[in-house]
Amino acid sequence: xxxxxxxxxxxxxxxxxxxxxxxxxxxxxxxxxxxxxxxxxxxxxxxxxxxxxxxxxxxxxxxxxxxxxxxxxxxxxxxxxxxxxxxxxxxxxxxxxxxxxxxxxxxxxxxxxxx
Amino acid sequence: xxxxxxxxxxxxxxxxxxxxxxxxxxxxxxxxxxxxxxxxxxxxxxxxxxxxxxxxxxxxxxxxxxxxxxxxxxxxxxxxxxxxxxxxxxxxxxxxxxxxxxxxxxxxxxxxxx
Numbered sequence: 686x687x688x689x690x691x692x693x694x695x696x697x698x699x700x701x702x703x704x705x706x707x708x709x710x711x712x713x714x715x716x717x718x719x720x721x722x723x724x725x726x727x728x729x730x731x732x733x734x735x736x737x738x739x740x741x742x743x744x745x746x747x748x749x750x751x752x753x754x755x756x757x758x759x760x761x762x763x764x765x766x767x768x769x770x771x772x773x774x775x776x777x778x779x780x781x782x783x784x785x786x787x788x789x790x791x792x793x794x795x796x797x798x799x800x
Numbered sequence: 801x802x803x804x805x806x807x808x809x810x811x812x813x814x815x816x817x818x819x820x821x822x823x824x825x826x827x828x829x830x831x832x833x834x835x836x837x838x839x840x841x842x843x844x845x846x847x848x849x850x851x852x853x854x855x856x857x858x859x860x861x862x863x864x865x866x867x868x869x870x871x872x873x874x875x876x877x878x879x880x881x882x883x884x885x886x887x888x889x890x891x892x893x894x895x896x897x898x899x900x901x902x903x904x905x906x907x908x909x910x911x912x913x914x
Contacts, residue, residue, distance in 0.1 A: 727904030
């Protein structure tokens with residue numbers, strides 16, 4: 686499968702615990718994006734990387750959230766001290782780099798439930 | 801600022817009848833516009849995209865959308881609904897100057913009755 690893959694697909698945790706999600710983009714794509722989707726809403730942008738550089742962060746990304754892409758390939762999104770309001774689907778997407786004007790390619794998402 | 805507004809949160813049609821999902825956009829520049837579909841427990845899939853070429857855009861599974869600048873609209877249509885079309889549909893605008901960041905509408909849930 687050469688699409689965007691995310692792991693785990695589902696995570697249930699207790700409030701206050703830390704969680705980490707992983708995203709493996711399409712191999713030749715150097716841009717990687719994280720979005721969050723809550724129930725009844727469209728996805729909202731969190732952050733994006735070009736290779737290993739994190740170039741933009743949304744104000745939605747509080748200090749408890751950190752994203753990395755250390756080798757410019759896979760990325761992780763960590764949420765520290767989870768809150769019930771963090772319950773959402775976390776979507777990863779990738780695309781080729783500069784000069785490309787097309788769509789993002791999305792993974793199937795990681796669903797987080799905070800009890 | 802760029803944004804999209806999906807005018808209906810839920811649309812219900814009978815199988816074999818036409819589908820119309822409405823979307824209006826707001827943009828200071830000529831935008832790139834997309835429609836994505838999300839089936840339950842599945843990732844977002846691109847249906848079609850408009851990037852300033854032909855104003856009538858054909859997508860997958862028989863869907864089409866027409867870019868109307870005068871009306872700032874990008875409505876999604878299909879002549880004949882199929883049961884498998886039941887899903888959530890998102891109208892999306894590409895944010896200028898943000899390196900491909902996409903702004904999503906709130907979505908329209910399409911139900912198809914037999």
